[in-house]
Amino acid sequence: MAATLEAPVVRSGRTRRRRRAVVATTVLAIVVFCQFVLTMMVGDHFVPPVDVMLSAVHLGDDPMTDFIVRDLRLPTAATALGVGLALGIAGVVFQKLLGNPLASPDFVGVSSGASAFAVAAIVISNAGAAVVSASALSGALLTALIIYLLAWRDGISGYRFVLIGIGVSQFMLSIVGYIVSRGDLYEAREAMTWIVGTVGQAGTGELRTLLGALVLIIPVALVLERPLRMLELGDDTAKALGSRVELNRVAMIALSVVLVGFATAVAGPIMFVALIAGPIAQRITGPGGGILAAGLVGAAIVLGADLVAQHLLPTSLPTGVITGIIGAPYLIWLLATVNREGRGG
Amino acid sequence: MSLTTRPEAAIEQRPRHRSRAALATGFLVLVGVLAVVCFFSITMGARGVGLSTIWKAFDDYDPSVASETVIRELRVPRTLIGLFAGAALGLSGTILQGVTRNPLADPGIMGINAGAAAFIVFGIMVVGAQSASTYVWFAFAGAGAATVTVYGIASLGREGATPVKLALAGAAVTAILTSATTAIVMTNVAALNELRFWQVGSLAGRYFTVFWQTVPFLAVGIVAALCAGRALNGLALGEDLALALGQRVRRTRIVLFATVAVLCGAATAACGPIVFLGLVVPHVARMLCGPDYRWILAYSLLLTPTVLLVADIIGRVAVSPGELQVGVVLGVIGAPFFVLLVRYRNLSEL
Numbered sequence: 001m002a003a004t005l006e007a008p009v010v011r012s013g014r015t016r017r018r019r020r021a022v023v024a025t026t027v028l029a030i031v032v033f034c035q036f037v038l039t040m041m042v043g044d045h046f047v048p049p050v051d052v053m054l055s056a057v058h059l060g061d062d063p064m065t066d067f068i069v070r071d072l073r074l075p076t077a078a079t080a081l082g083v084g085l086a087l088g089i090a091g092v093v094f095q096k097l098l099g100n101p102l103a104s105p106d107f108v109g110v111s112s113g114a115s116a117f118a119v120a121a122i123v124i125s126n127a128g129a130a131v132v133s134a135s136a137l138s139g140a141l142l143t144a145l146i147i148y149l150l151a152w153r154d155g156i157s158g159y160r161f162v163l164i165g166i167g168v169s170q171f172m173l174s175i176v177g178y179i180v181s182r183g184d185l186y187e188a189r190e191a192m193t194w195i196v197g198t199v200g201q202a203g204t205g206e207l208r209t210l211l212g213a214l215v216l217i218i219p220v221a222l223v224l225e226r227p228l229r230m231l232e233l234g235d236d237t238a239k240a241l242g243s244r245v246e247l248n249r250v251a252m253i254a255l256s257v258v259l260v261g262f263a264t265a266v267a268g269p270i271m272f273v274a275l276i277a278g279p280i281a282q283r284i285t286g287p288g289g290g291i292l293a294a295g296l297v298g299a300a301i302v303l304g305a306d307l308v309a310q311h312l313l314p315t316s317l318p319t320g321v322i323t324g325i326i327g328a329p330y331l332i333w334l335l336a337t338v339n340r341e342g343r344g345g
Numbered sequence: 346m347s348l349t350t351r352p353e354a355a356i357e358q359r360p361r362h363r364s365r366a367a368l369a370t371g372f373l374v375l376v377g378v379l380a381v382v383c384f385f386s387i388t389m390g391a392r393g394v395g396l397s398t399i400w401k402a403f404d405d406y407d408p409s410v411a412s413e414t415v416i417r418e419l420r421v422p423r424t425l426i427g428l429f430a431g432a433a434l435g436l437s438g439t440i441l442q443g444v445t446r447n448p449l450a451d452p453g454i455m456g457i458n459a460g461a462a463a464f465i466v467f468g469i470m471v472v473g474a475q476s477a478s479t480y481v482w483f484a485f486a487g488a489g490a491a492t493v494t495v496y497g498i499a500s501l502g503r504e505g506a507t508p509v510k511l512a513l514a515g516a517a518v519t520a521i522l523t524s525a526t527t528a529i530v531m532t533n534v535a536a537l538n539e540l541r542f543w544q545v546g547s548l549a550g551r552y553f554t555v556f557w558q559t560v561p562f563l564a565v566g567i568v569a570a571l572c573a574g575r576a577l578n579g580l581a582l583g584e585d586l587a588l589a590l591g592q593r594v595r596r597t598r599i600v601l602f603a604t605v606a607v608l609c610g611a612a613t614a615a616c617g618p619i620v621f622l623g624l625v626v627p628h629v630a631r632m633l634c635g636p637d638y639r640w641i642l643a644y645s646l647l648l649t650p651t652v653l654l655v656a657d658i659i660g661r662v663a664v665s666p667g668e669l670q671v672g673v674v675l676g677v678i679g680a681p682f683f684v685l686l687v688r689y690r691n692l693s694e695l
Contacts, residue, residue, distance in 0.1 A: 102513040106520065150684050159509055160687060163449065166512045167683035170453065170620050174676025177545040181670065188541050189534065196527050271524055317528070324524030331517050335498045 017286055021293070024285040028296040032081070035303040039077040040069050042311055075207060079199045079266055080302045080319075082210045084273060086263035088298020089221055089291050090256035091274025092281065096232055097252055098158035101334065104275035105260045108165025111269035112172040113143025114261060118268070119176050119191045123183035132194070133206040133265035140261035143168060148253065197268030197320030199306050210262045217255055218295070224252055225290055270305075270320045272327025273298050279334060301326070368640050371633060375647040379428075379654075386424040386654045387416060389662060394420075422553045427657055427671075428650045429556075429563040430548075430612040431622070435649025436570035437608040438623025439630070439642055443577035444601045445496065448628070448686065449508040452488075452609045453620030455515040456522065460491025461613035462544060463522035470529050470536055478558035484610035485562075492602050492609075494518055546619040546672025548657050555615055562611040569604045571646065574639030576601065581638065619653075619672050621679025626652055628686065 040052045047055075047065055054060040055069040091104045098108075105111055117139025121127040127135070147168050151161040176195070180188050227248040230238040238245050260274065277298035285293045305322040388394050394412045402413035434452060441450035452458050464487025468480040499506040499514040530537045576597045579587040587594050612619070630644035653671060656678065660669035 100509070100513070102517065107513060107516040150688070153688060162509055163512055163687045164684055166454065166516050167680050167687065169516065170683075171676055171680035174545070174620065174673050177541075178670060178673040180541045181545050185534065185538050189537060192527060192531065192537060192541075196524070196531070271520055315532070318531070321524060321528045321531070324521070324528070328521040328524070331521065332494075332498070335514055335517060336501055 021285045021290070025290075025293045025296065028281075028284065028293055028300065032084075032296050032299045032303065035300060035307070036077050036081055039080065039303055039307060040073040042307070043068070043073065075204065076200050076306065077303070078211065079207055080306045081299050082207065082214055083199060083263045083267045083270065084277075084299030084302030085214055085218070085295040086210065086259040086298075087270065087273040087302070088277035088281070088295040089218070090259040090263070091276075091298065092278030092291050092294035093221065093228065093252050093256040094274070095278050096228055097249060097256075098161055099232070100158060100162060101279055102275070103158065103162045103165075104278075105256065106269070106271055106275055107169065108162055109147055109167075109169035109172065110140050110144050110165075110257055110260050111264060111271075112169040112176070113146075114140040114264040115195050115269050116172040116175045116179075117142075118194055118264075119179050122191045122194060123179050123187045126187070129203045130205055133203070136265040136268075137261040140257055140264055143172065144253065144257040148250075193318055194268045196318040197264075197270035197323075198309075198318035199267045199270075199302065200310070200319075206262075206266045210266045213258065213262045217259060218292070221252075221255055221291055224248065224255070228252060228291075268318075268320065270302065270323050272323050272331065273301050276327050276330050276334070277301060363635055368634055372640075372643060372647070375644065375651070379647050379651045382651050382654045382658075383424055383428070386427065386658055387420045389658055418552060422556045423548045423657075424654065426556050426559075426615050427548050427654045429560055429567070430615045430619075431650030431653035432567050432646050433563050433570075433608040433612040434619060434623045434653070435626045435630075435645035436567060436642060437605045437612075438649075439627040439638070439645045440570060440573055440577065440601050440605050440608075441623070442627055443573075443580060443638055444598055444605075445506050445511065446581065446583075447506060447508055447511055449512055449624065449683075451621065451624030452605070453618070453622070454512055454624060455492070455495050456517075456519040457488050457491045457495070457605065457609045458613050458618035458620065459519040459522045460487040460489075460494075461485075461610045462618045463487055463526045464490070465614060466526045466529060466536075466540060469539075470533065476554070476558060481559055481562060481611055481614040484614040485606055486610075488610035488613065489603070489606035491518055491522070492606055496602070543617045545670040546617040546675070547670035548616055548653075549668055549670065559611050559615040562607055563615070566604055566608040566611060567646070570608060571642055573601055573604065574637070574642050577638035577642075581636070617672060619675060621675050621683065622649060622653060624686075625679055625682050 037049050037052055040056065041047050041049055045068055047069060051060060051062070051065050052069055055062075055066050056074060060066050060069070087105075091106075094103055094105055094108070095101050114136040118132050118136040121132045121135040125131070147161065147165045150168070151157075151164045153160070180191050183191065227238075227244075230241050231245065231248060231252075233241075235245050263270075278294045281293040281297040284297070301323060302319065305319050305326065309317050309319050309322045387399060388396075394416060398410075398412045399416055401407070401410075402416040406417065407413055437452050437457075438450070441452065441455065442448060444450075461484040464483040465480045467487075468483035472483075495511065495514045495518050496506060498518075499510040526540070530540050576592065579590055579592040580594070580597065582590070584594055587597075609623075626649045627641060627645050630641045630648055634640040634644050653675075656674040657671040660671050660674045663669050663674075
């Protein structure tokens with residue numbers, strides 16, 4: 001068997017796929033970097049790209065440029081980058097783990113749990129940004145835990161997890177609706193803005209936490225990518241290949257929920273990014289692509305959406321509105337093709 | 346059959362066929378229960394009123410007596426809307442579960458109520474529709490569009506509309522509609538203020554105007570739905586058998602989906618988007634009266650308004666003198682039921 005698998009044709013095919021994935025991921029990284037720099041260039045005062053880069057790494061000598069780049073634009077750009085990476089990675093892990101391209105954290109209750117807690121903090125206790133972020137994070141973690149426990153019956157099936165997630169999501173959304181109808185108008189507006197999600201509002205504390213979490217979690221996620229591929233083959237095959245199925249699954253779910261939690265804490269539940277990043281990355285990189293590519297696509301989407309929301313429209317809108325407008329038609333198309341291929345349920 | 350049985354056991358415990366007399370007695374009991382609930386719905390609340398006041402409010406109305414005004418202007422229209430909208434949601438849930446042969450089909454989960462809600466917001470904000478009788482047409486269009494989209498998407502592929510596909514398609518379409526609605530509403534503070542009360546789903550503040558504007562559509566939809574029993578029984582046998590029995594399956598489906606769109610659209614126009622009600626009650630009705638859709642429809646007709654009005658009363662009493670919207674109460678009660686359904690029921694059963 002080993003001999004046939006290692007036949008030259010197979011090997012060359014594998015090398016080609018791997019090369020394509022590496023090239024595509026590199027190109028994605030370059031695109032994201034360009035968008036990142038572009039975000040810091042444009043605005044009321046144009047800053048040339050070289051000055052932006054010099055100033056961002058503390059080599060610039062013009063205090064005016066330093067102020068604009070480092071204090072005004074870098075936080076937004078870094079938030080968009082971090083949130084996009086986190087959502088992209090979390091989304092693709094959820095999709096692979098639950099075996100359904102539609103099972104992104106947006107729909108299976110994690111984001112709505114975060115929303116319910118954050119909105120409660122905004123309206124009921126009039127909390128500041130830090131408390132709102134902390135409650136969003138705890139909301140995401142708690143909701144995911146509840147869904148996991150409720151879906152547990154001799155193990156987790158992706159099918160039960162998705163359905164129970166949708167039920168819990170409806171529950172959380174009715175609580176959000178209630179809280180929003182309770183508060184005064186100003187708070188309700190603030191809560192609605194938060195629910196749509198926007199990258200321009202993050203405090204430096206939350207941003208640092210998100211970036212720190214990313215630095216820690218991305219390497220772990222890359223290590224867990226191998227067991228994740230085994231899980232995709234089905235539980236029984238994965239077990240036969242020597243993978244500790246349930247342990248790996250819990251670890252992967254926990255990682256992605258933490259990522260979604262931090263991202264939501266920083267920017268609110270920006271819809272559709274987690275959903276569309278994975279499939280787009282897959283299309284770009286081919287079958288050899290991994291979760292890093294999905295993260296980069298997520299970052300590209302959020303950075304792009306932020307650029308459109310801030311600069312291309314007459315009135316600036318929350319980022320989540322733009323991702324919603326990009327994501328919606330894609331989602332319909334995805335639903336249609338995925339179901340036609342019979343992978344939807 | 347009990348909900349707590351494991352799937353293996355459930356196969357053996359097929360729903361028993363009950364005698365017609367037993368079913369009719371059950372029906373009468375439910376009529377009685379509903380009448381009692383209606384009475385409480387009129388009497389209970391921040392201002393308690395007695396039977397004599399109700400009598401006086403209609404026999405010898407004195408506008409200067411606050412209790413009588415409360416009954417005539419607030420409680421009675423509220424109860425009537427609850428009756429009609431509840432019946433509409435229950436029947437549409439039953440029809441959806443029958444047509445799609447899917448136990449998780451529900452106007453809320455499938456995004457139909459969200460479709461109606463989004464189109465209503467669009468109608469009010471962009472086209473400038475003012476009264477419920479105008480925007481109810483937007484609600485029909487929205488409910489219809491959402492039904493067709495969600496069911497169409499979910500039934501692509503070889504296994505047809507499985508519960509997971511249907512629920513995910515519904516969640517996805519709801520998400521799209523919500524972000525579109527929010528984008529429209531964010532630009533206008535007054536609209537936001539209106540929407541945040543309306544989108545929860547509530548019977549409060551629904552006066553006779555709303556009732557008279559929506560009741561013709563609700564009544565037509567309810568009558569049409571009650572005639573659907575035979576067709577649903579045919580569809581329950583499976584498409585091939587229904588065809589063999591001479592049913593025009595395609596046309597039946599279209600008519601039934603149109604009925605659902607009218608019911609959900611009008612109910613949403615009357616009291617806002619309400620989830621879980623259309624999911625839960627048909628299952629209870631099926632547990633009570635077995636698999637015959639003619640009886641399930643009749644039982645849902647009575648049970649759903651009962652549940653809706655009880656939830657409304659709970660909302661009024663729980664945080665008195667304030668009020669918990671009925672949509673919130675149902676969301677909180679309905680979610681555990683949904684989880685139980687997913688966990689313990691063999692979902693390919695319908």
